Amino acid sequence: xxxxxxxxAWIASAALVVALATLVWLGPxxxxxxxxxxxxxxxxxxxxxxxxxxLTSADLKGKPFAIFFGxxxxxxxxxxxxxxxxxxxxxxxxxxxxxxxxxxxVDPERDTQEHLKLYLSNFDPRIMGLVGxxxxxxxxxxGYRAVYExxxxxxxxxxxxxxxxxxxxxKGKLAGTLAYQENAASRLAKLKRLVGAGA
Amino acid sequence: xxxxxxxxxxxxxxxxxxxxxxxxAQAQDYKIGDLKITMPWTRATPxxxxxxxxxxxxxxTGKESDFLIGGSSPxxxxxxxxxxxxxxxxxKMRELPEGLEIAPGKSVELRxxxxxxxxxxxxxxxxxxxxxxxTLKFKRAGTIEVEYRxxxxxxxxxxxxxxxxxxxxxx
Numbered sequence: 001x002x003x004x005x006x007x008x009a010w011i012a013s014a015a016l017v018v019a020l021a022t023l024v025w026l027g028p029x030x031x032x033x034x035x036x037x038x039x040x041x042x043x044x045x046x047x048x049x050x051x052x053x054x055l056t057s058a059d060l061k062g063k064p065f066a067i068f069f070g071x072x073x074x075x076x077x078x079x080x081x082x083x084x085x086x087x088x089x090x091x092x093x094x095x096x097x098x099x100x101x102x103x104x105x106v107d108p109e110r111d112t113q114e115h116l117k118l119y120l121s122n123f124d125p126r127i128m129g130l131v132g133x134x135x136x137x138x139x140x141x142x143g144y145r146a147v148y149e150x151x152x153x154x155x156x157x158x159x160x161x162x163x164x165x166x167x168x169x170x171k172g173k174l175a176g177t178l179a180y181q182e183n184a185a186s187r188l189a190k191l192k193r194l195v196g197a198g199a
Numbered sequence: 200x201x202x203x204x205x206x207x208x209x210x211x212x213x214x215x216x217x218x219x220x221x222x223x224a225q226a227q228d229y230k231i232g233d234l235k236i237t238m239p240w241t242r243a244t245p246x247x248x249x250x251x252x253x254x255x256x257x258x259x260t261g262k263e264s265d266f267l268i269g270g271s272s273p274x275x276x277x278x279x280x281x282x283x284x285x286x287x288x289x290x291k292m293r294e295l296p297e298g299l300e301i302a303p304g305k306s307v308e309l310r311x312x313x314x315x316x317x318x319x320x321x322x323x324x325x326x327x328x329x330x331x332x333x334t335l336k337f338k339r340a341g342t343i344e345v346e347y348r349x350x351x352x353x354x355x356x357x358x359x360x361x362x363x364x365x366x367x368x369x370x
Binding site for chain 1: 244245246247248249250251252277279281283285288289290291292293294296311312315317319352353355
């Protein structure tokens with residue numbers, strides 16, 4: 001009997017997962033559904049910026065933003081993503097000023113504020129770097145469902161991490177994502193839509 | 200008839216010249232033992248970045264497996280061999296502790312998003328258009344000196360621009 005209940009519970013939860021996955025799959029075309037599923041998506045921001053200031057959620061109020069979790073010792077995904085974002089910001093022209101672009105370091109150990117400042121000098125100056133304590137970064141990443149983990153190498157470590165750029169609307173709700181190496185036209189269309197400039 | 204012969208020989212001559220001119224522009228091939236290494240290249244690194252990836256194709260024409268087990272470069276304090284993969288939106292990196300196998304009769308492509316060598320603790324950023332010297336160490340074939348060409352930041356293949364559709368990535 002217990003066994004049947006357990007199997008039943010498994011089937012029920014599997015069905016729920018499938019149903020949720022379907023909703024998420026349909027998500028981009030159904031804002032209402034997405035708002036329900038991702039109602040608690042995101043997390044309050046209160047972190048030091050690369051230029052010595054501080055950014056809080058209050059500063060972001062009423063402005064859409066793109067947020068990426070990376071680190072400066074990242075050989076491929078991070079510089080490529082920041083270069084692509086830089087190009088898209090240029091393509092957006094003035095529309096880019098209607099939103100913010102955030103790069104959160106998931107490597108508090110090595111990415112100091114000064115180092116992040118130097119690193120970001122390679123890219124569009126509107127990309128703002130954020131640093132914090134391991135606890136602050138963990139809490140923020142958790143809210144965005146971004147994962148990262150240290151991977152030891154012979155004499156140091158590297159970090160596996162989510163390569164997605166999250167797009168948040170002016171109300172702080174998840175509006176979409178940019179995938180790693182998504183094509184330029186699609187990135188531009190999504191960001192233009194995000195700032196309400198049409199696609 | 201004489202005309203035809205002249206035509207043929209001049210065509211061959213033209214072809215020969217064409218080949219000679221075309222060949223050195225791209226080809227950066229190296230041979231050591233049974234291994235052939237084709238066009239090592241790397242990418243410009245952002246100022247402040249301490250790491251860079253190196254890419255190439257390695258072909259094993261021999262009858263036994265060989266392994267890329269290490270190497271060096273004067274521009275980096277350390278050198279590692281890694282594999283990168285995207286897994287459900289997550290970038291995953293791992294060091295290959297046993298090295299990278301090049302099976303007999305096969306070739307392995309080291310490229311962005313896959314196998315690559317890593318220059319760690321760069322002493323200065325790599326700049327587009329420069330050449331970077333280095334060595335590659337194989338378990339069987341031994342050690343060889345190679346030279347990497349530095350392409351644009353974010354280039355996905357040798358000779359490509361920096362990931363911008365219009366090719367204007369080099370601002």
